[in-house]
Amino acid sequence: MINQYEVLETNEMIEKENLDVRTITLGISLLDCIDSDLHTLGEKIYRKIYEAAKDLVSTGEEISREFGIPIVNKRISVTPIALVGGAACHTKEDFAYLAKVLDDVAHKVGVNFIGGYSALVSKGMTPADELLIRSIPLALSATERVCSSVNLGSTRTGINMDAVKLMGEMILETAEFTKENDSLGCAKLVVFCNAPDDNPFMAGAFHGVTEADKIINVGVSGPGVVKTALEKVRGENFEVLCETIKKTAFKVTRVGQLVAQEASRMLQIPFGIVDLSLAPTPAIGDSVADILCEIGLEYAGAPGTTAALALLNDQVKKGGVMASSYVGGLSGAFIPVSEDQGMIDAVTAGALTLEKLEAMTCVCSVGLDMIAVPGDTKATSISGIIADEMAIGMVNQKTTAVRIIPVIGKGVGEMVEFGGLLGYAPIMPVNSFSCDVFVNRGGRIPAPIHSFKN
Amino acid sequence: MKKTIITVVGKDTVGIIARVCTYLAGNGINILDISQTIVQDYFNMMMIVDTNHSAKVFGDMADELSALGEEIGVVIKCQKEEIFDKMHRI
Numbered sequence A: 001m002i003n004q005y006e007v008l009e010t011n012e013m014i015e016k017e018n019l020d021v022r023t024i025t026l027g028i029s030l031l032d033c034i035d036s037d038l039h040t041l042g043e044k045i046y047r048k049i050y051e052a053a054k055d056l057v058s059t060g061e062e063i064s065r066e067f068g069i070p071i072v073n074k075r076i077s078v079t080p081i082a083l084v085g086g087a088a089c090h091t092k093e094d095f096a097y098l099a100k101v102l103d104d105v106a107h108k109v110g111v112n113f114i115g116g117y118s119a120l121v122s123k124g125m126t127p128a129d130e131l132l133i134r135s136i137p138l139a140l141s142a143t144e145r146v147c148s149s150v151n152l153g154s155t156r157t158g159i160n161m162d163a164v165k166l167m168g169e170m171i172l173e174t175a176e177f178t179k180e181n182d183s184l185g186c187a188k189l190v191v192f193c194n195a196p197d198d199n200p201f202m203a204g205a206f207h208g209v210t211e212a213d214k215i216i217n218v219g220v221s222g223p224g225v226v227k228t229a230l231e232k233v234r235g236e237n238f239e240v241l242c243e244t245i246k247k248t249a250f251k252v253t254r255v256g257q258l259v260a261q262e263a264s265r266m267l268q269i270p271f272g273i274v275d276l277s278l279a280p281t282p283a284i285g286d287s288v289a290d291i292l293c294e295i296g297l298e299y300a301g302a303p304g305t306t307a308a309l310a311l312l313n314d315q316v317k318k319g320g321v322m323a324s325s326y327v328g329g330l331s332g333a334f335i336p337v338s339e340d341q342g343m344i345d346a347v348t349a350g351a352l353t354l355e356k357l358e359a360m361t362c363v364c365s366v367g368l369d370m371i372a373v374p375g376d377t378k379a380t381s382i383s384g385i386i387a388d389e390m391a392i393g394m395v396n397q398k399t400t401a402v403r404i405i406p407v408i409g410k411g412v413g414e415m416v417e418f419g420g421l422l423g424y425a426p427i428m429p430v431n432s433f434s435c436d437v438f439v440n441r442g443g444r445i446p447a448p449i450h451s452f453k454n
Numbered sequence B: 001m002k003k004t005i006i007t008v009v010g011k012d013t014v015g016i017i018a019r020v021c022t023y024l025a026g027n028g029i030n031i032l033d034i035s036q037t038i039v040q041d042y043f044n045m046m047m048i049v050d051t052n053h054s055a056k057v058f059g060d061m062a063d064e065l066s067a068l069g070e071e072i073g074v075v076i077k078c079q080k081e082e083i084f085d086k087m088h089r090i
Helices: A004-016 A038-053 A056-067 A081-085 A092-109 A127-142 A161-177 A184-188 A223-231 A238-267 A288-295 A305-323 A341-348 A354-360 A379-396 B016-026 B058-072 B082-088
Strands: A021-028 A071-078 A113-120 A146-154 A158-160 A189-193 A214-220 A271-275 A368-374 A400-407 A415-417 A424-426 B003-011 B030-039 B042-050 B074-080
Touching: A004 A223, A004 A238, A004 B003, A004 B042, A004 B082, A021 A038, A021 A056, A021 A238, A038 A071, A038 A081, A038 A092, A056 A071, A056 A238, A056 B058, A056 B074, A071 A092, A081 A092, A081 A113, A081 A127, A092 A113, A092 A127, A092 A146, A113 A127, A127 A146, A127 A161, A127 A184, A146 A161, A146 A184, A146 A379, A158 A161, A158 A379, A161 A184, A161 A189, A161 A379, A161 A400, A184 A189, A184 A400, A189 A379, A214 A238, A223 A238, A223 A288, A238 A271, A238 A305, A238 B082, A288 A305, A288 A341, A305 A354, A341 A424, A354 A368, A354 A379, A368 A379, A368 A424, A379 A400, B003 B016, B003 B058, B016 B030, B016 B042, B016 B058, B058 B074, B074 B082
Parallel strands: A021 A071, A071 A113, A113 A146, A146 A189, A214 A271, A368 A400
Antiparallel strands: A021 A214, A146 A158, A189 A400, A415 A424, B003 B042, B003 B074, B030 B042
């Protein structure tokens, strides 16, 4: 029988330590909507998403009330639109029209983001892929809730450097198109190496082609819970530290598993995966950087940060894997800058640089995330940063990502405000030496030797 | 049998248990277990109840208990047992 102490502990996690389920993401395949007529395609997409997701938000709220746990976001991911729209879209505007359809249906069913305005081009681009990529600035400036992602490389295929070069240009163009709102469009655009098919987190969520028709994926969170648990083992050795993180991750993930099963039952849609992530928000006490400080660093970015993050990431996985029957997505600690108060403080204090962040991405689950850079950063420099990050993912057989925001009209040290969960960030300096010749070579970087496992 | 956990936390005052129990009795909710402590004037109660024979929708019950809590000046939460079970039992 459950005892009072356990009940109190759970409720304290929820009320004081920001334990929540970060997202229930409904993945929907749009492959059966494909049509060569653009408006028919648009109608089919709208109808399929609406029918599948009309009860998503209310179901999420009901589960939230039953268990007394906040479920912060309800979201949708769809099949990469480059695949769905290939037959119908002949111009950038055609693709942007589909983005508008996605945005309309997202508003209609009440989800706050819809992901999947995506292209998978890790080895090469079809004309449709390229057209979609070129339409991203238009699509993101004309919509509110659509998120876009592009997979540029993988351990099996290498890195598509033509696409890396193009994305550098498109990120800058997206920034330019949305400059009235501090280049907000770029906060909804992410590039990947080894993108997972079942990631429930935005901006990178899409419904992979290997997935079922519909699927429920859940992303848990709880940096505050881990931080509070670690406060109780100050000064103890690494064994105790790791054990504490593991146990806490187990508890957090079990809640995610419960919510996922319940949502799956109520919506009659199969359960896919739980993503075991420590996803921070700008709220005080909901920070991954604060965990690093609790482990023993003055600021995130101090020497030792990469090691601390590596152990944190590993223990979160070890605890979480036991708690859920299926884990997937990104699973690990997120280190976005603008969405994490501790990271913002570290950048402001001068403790954390772009280069240190890059090192940190070698050992955690995503990559350079929500980083604001000066608006006059060159497209080739952005491509260079992307290429570096893709190389880390490719060689280490892990997912890496870049979500970088060149803020038009602002320079180093200025603040930029994205609002809500996206937070705010100080603009960080970028290494100003040129990589033009490297980026302009064209072609692709071959897959690394350890990809040949057959 | 699916059980529900009701927690009541707040400053101690006369009649907290009485009012919560009256509400439960009035809605056909059976109390299976009560544990209660007072630490430095702070009232802390956990009830395990069976709502299977109640006509109330779970969400409505949670809202009404929460409103009752506000009236008394305490916080009343009502959650299905599974969240605690999942979190604390392998």
